[in-house]
Amino acid sequence: EDQVTQSPEALRLQEGESSSLNCSYTVSGLRGLFWYRQDPGKGPEFLFTLYSAGEEKEKERLKATLTKKESFLHITAPKPEDSATYLCAVADRGSTLGRLYFGRGTQLTVWP
Amino acid sequence: GAVVSQHPSWVICKSGTSVKIECRSLDFQATTMFWYRQFPKQSLMLMATSNEGSKATYEQGVEKDKFLINHASLTLSTLTVTSAHPEDSSFYICSAKYTEAFFGQGTRLTVV
Numbered sequence: 001e002d003q004v005t006q007s008p009e010a011l012r013l014q015e016g017e018s019s020s021l022n023c024s025y026t027v028s029g030l031r032g033l034f035w036y037r038q039d040p041g042k043g044p045e046f047l048f049t050l051y052s053a054g055e056e057k058e059k060e061r062l063k064a065t066l067t068k069k070e071s072f073l074h075i076t077a078p079k080p081e082d083s084a085t086y087l088c089a090v091a092d093r094g095s096t097l098g099r100l101y102f103g104r105g106t107q108l109t110v111w112p
Numbered sequence: 113g114a115v116v117s118q119h120p121s122w123v124i125c126k127s128g129t130s131v132k133i134e135c136r137s138l139d140f141q142a143t144t145m146f147w148y149r150q151f152p153k154q155s156l157m158l159m160a161t162s163n164e165g166s167k168a169t170y171e172q173g174v175e176k177d178k179f180l181i182n183h184a185s186l187t188l189s190t191l192t193v194t195s196a197h198p199e200d201s202s203f204y205i206c207s208a209k210y211t212e213a214f215f216g217q218g219t220r221l222t223v224v
Contacts, residue, residue, distance in 0.1 A: 098144055098208070105155065
């Protein structure tokens, strides 16, 4: 069964303090690994898709990397507006296109 | 990115009544849409896969007679919660696959 585990559950950072979020996964055949940002009371907002080990994607202060067993979301010099829950999800080659398995998320708080 | 619109954003209903939630893909056609449910501090759990022109596929443990799904066109899927009870109160989110899976803004359902 596909599983996605995210750590830590919650992370508090001071503005400018860089850190990383982890997503470990178990899937029979990875179609893709996805990172989303979710603000309270909102739907997930797409950030990145990674397809193969060694791949990296960057967007502003965020950088996502992928290995065969896990993915990291690196946050460089975060700002308070980066505060949100970050969700990791995987798509299995054997599943319907678009069907995702989600982790519980990491709740990030960045304080000034 | 592609836009998925969900309506309403929030709804309060009395126990025993039915509530309909709409999910629209605004700038692309979606033959498949997905309905998720999210409890506080929990992951998104897939409820059902909505297929245009055919019956929805429900995940194990989801009551198909309680959560009616209709995907009558390539841009609209609806979820109807029938005979709602307080335990149905939750955050319901739809998604549709374009280049990636894009999500609606979610619907907060409160049953009183």
